Structures are given as structure tokens and as C-alpha cells.
Amino acid sequence: MSIFFAVAFVLALGGQSVAGLAAFNEEQLEHGAAAVSYLDFVTSSDFxxxxxxxxxxxxxxxxxxxxxxxxxxxxxxxxxxxxxxxxxxxxxxxxxxxxxxxxxxxxxxxxxxxxxxxxxxxxxxxxxxxxxxxxxxxxxxxxxxxxxxxxxxxxxxxxxxxxxxxxxxxxxxxxxxxxxxxxxxxxxxxxxxxxxxxxxxxxxxxxxxxxxxxxx
Structure with a gap:
């Protein structure tokens, strides 16, 4: 059970980071700012x-x-x-x-x-x-x-x-x-x-x- 929830957690967090990066960069481009990398996003205050x-x-x-x-x-x-x-x-x-x-x-x-x-x-x-x-x-x-x-x-x-x-x-x-x-x-x-x-x-x-x- 611990393994199941640990794997599910990692997958969900990874999915959130990917979707969050896409949404963040869309907003960045809408405001005329540059898109950020995945590493920059997951270490950002927004994430x-x-x-x-x-x-x-x-x-x-x-x-x-x-x-x-x-x-x-x-x-x-x-x-x-x-x-x-x-x-x-x-x-x-x-x-x-x-x-x-x-x-x-x-x-x-x-x-x-x-x-x-x-x-x-x-x-x-x-x-x-x-x-x-x-x-x-x-x-x-x-x-x-x-x-x-x-x-x-x-x-x-x-x-x-x-x-x-x-x-x-x-x-x-x-x-x-x-x-x-x-x-x-x-x-x-x-x-x-x-x-x-x-x-x-x-x-x-x-x-x-x-x-x-x-x-x-």
C-alpha cells in the first residue's frame, strides 16, 4: 500500500509540474515575457x-x-x-x-x-x-x-x-x-x-x- 501511494504521488506531482509549466509559460507569453525551463519552473515560488x-x-x-x-x-x-x-x-x-x-x-x-x-x-x-x-x-x-x-x-x-x-x-x-x-x-x-x-x-x-x- 505504501508503494502504491508513493508511486501514485510521484506520478501526480510529475503531472502537476508538467501541466503547471505549460500553464505558466502560456501566461508568460501572453504578458510578453520569456518562457522558462522545466527546472526553473519546479524551483520557482509559483510551483x-x-x-x-x-x-x-x-x-x-x-x-x-x-x-x-x-x-x-x-x-x-x-x-x-x-x-x-x-x-x-x-x-x-x-x-x-x-x-x-x-x-x-x-x-x-x-x-x-x-x-x-x-x-x-x-x-x-x-x-x-x-x-x-x-x-x-x-x-x-x-x-x-x-x-x-x-x-x-x-x-x-x-x-x-x-x-x-x-x-x-x-x-x-x-x-x-x-x-x-x-x-x-x-x-x-x-x-x-x-x-x-x-x-x-x-x-x-x-x-x-x-x-x-x-x-x-
Whole structure:
């Protein structure tokens, strides 16, 4: 599965770069500017900002989804724990510390900072990638924005000024709303709808009000 999505990602990113170069050069020629090479385009702020604004919204989506599944439940959804299981669970349930198995990850067997980091490692990594992608979007976005400002004879804005601009928040929020809608629909639709054989679905005959963990 990892290989499939890695290959699909590379193909999609490559396709975006080729199509993006064609669109960018068309716009360049329309404004009397010279076309750019493929290498110049994929290292440009125009390409980086488009990629980064999508990456940050995807990782924000999964960061919020992972965090929400710790504390919130949705009755009947396989994306949720069953009602009553809210929270981080006991050490015994989580197989940490003295409750760890011989084949448990090494950091699951220790207490202190290492134990805490590993217990929250997926959230920490997803959150870090979101923040870094959002920062990359901001850095590349201000270059693109100020280029457009110069084209229209307007003064450039500072980095802080760009962070408060409508352009920055439009780029961010247009992606956030679509990602949050998709996750919300997946959680709600999975109560009533099934893809047979998927680990993201309850068994086809499971009652709507029953979560997958309750049917095992």
C-alpha cells in the first residue's frame, strides 16, 4: 500500500509540474515575457506555493483527525472508538512501560520524555509537517504576491503583512474547508455505507449503530 501511494504521488506531482509549466509559460507569453525551463519552473515560488498549500492542508486534516479520534466518538462509525472509550487509555491497554510486550517498540517500554514522545509521535510528526508546509507556503507565497504587486505597480508587502493578507488566508482556507469536509463526510458516510473488504469499513452486515470495534 505504501508503494502504491508513493508511486501514485510521484506520478501526480510529475503531472502537476508538467501541466503547471505549460500553464505558466502560456501566461508568460501572453504578458510578453520569456518562457522558462522545466527546472526553473519546479524551483520557482509559483510551483512551490501551489504544492505547499496542498500539503499543509492534507497534514492539518490528518493531524486534526488523529487528535479528534482520541477524545471524540461517532456512534456507528468505523473511524471512531466506541462510546465510553474516550481518552488516551490506560498503560495496560496501550502496552507501555511495565505492560509492554517483549516485541514492543523500545521507546514504548520506557517512561519520561522518550515514552511521551513515542506515545504522541504520529501527532508530532503530522503537526510538524503541517507547520513546515504552511511556512513554505508563506515564504513562496510572498514572492509570488510581490511579483504580482510589482506587475500592477503596487508596493511590496512585508512577510508579516503577507501573513495577514487576504491572499494568504484565501490560499489556506480554500484548502482547509475541502479537507475538513472530506473527513467529515467519511466519518458520517461510513456509518451507513460500506466498501466490502476495506479496513476503513465495518463488515457489510454490521448494523448502522454499531462501530467496527463493537462487532469484533
Amino acid at each position: 512551490v506555493v501551489d504544492v505547499a498549500e496542498n500539503w499543509q492542508s492534507e497534514f492539518l486534516q490528518f493531524f486534526l483527525f488523529i487528535w479528534a479520534t482520541v477524545w471524540l466518538v461517532q456512534k456507528g462509525s468505523p473511524e471512531s472508538k466506541k462510546p465510553g472509550d474516550v481518552g488516551t487509555g490506560t498503560d495496560e491497554e496501550q502496552l507501555v512501560g511495565e505492560h509492554a510486550r517483549p516485541d514492543s517498540p523500545a521507546w514504548a517500554k520506557v517512561r519520561g520524555a522518550r515514552g511521551w514522545v513515542y506515545s504522541n509521535s504520529l501527532l508530532l510528526v503530522m503537526g510538524a509537517i503541517f507547520v513546515l508546509s504552511w511556512l513554505a507556503q508563506a515564504v513562496a507565497g510572498i514572492v509570488v504576491y510581490n511579483d504580482e504587486q510589482a506587475t500592477h505597480g503596487q508596493p511590496p508587502v512585508s512577510f508579516v503583512g503577507y501573513l495577514g493578507s487576504a491572499d494568504f488566508w484565501n490560499r489556506s482556507l480554500q484548502n482547509w474547508q475541502s479537507e475538513l469536509l472530506a473527513v467529515g463526510c467519511m466519518v458520517a458516510f461510513s456509518i451507513f455505507l460500506r466498501p466490502r473488504g476495506s479496513s476503513e469499513s465495518k463488515p457489510v452486515g454490521t448494523p448502522h449503530s454499531t462501530a467496527a470495534v463493537e462487532s469484533e
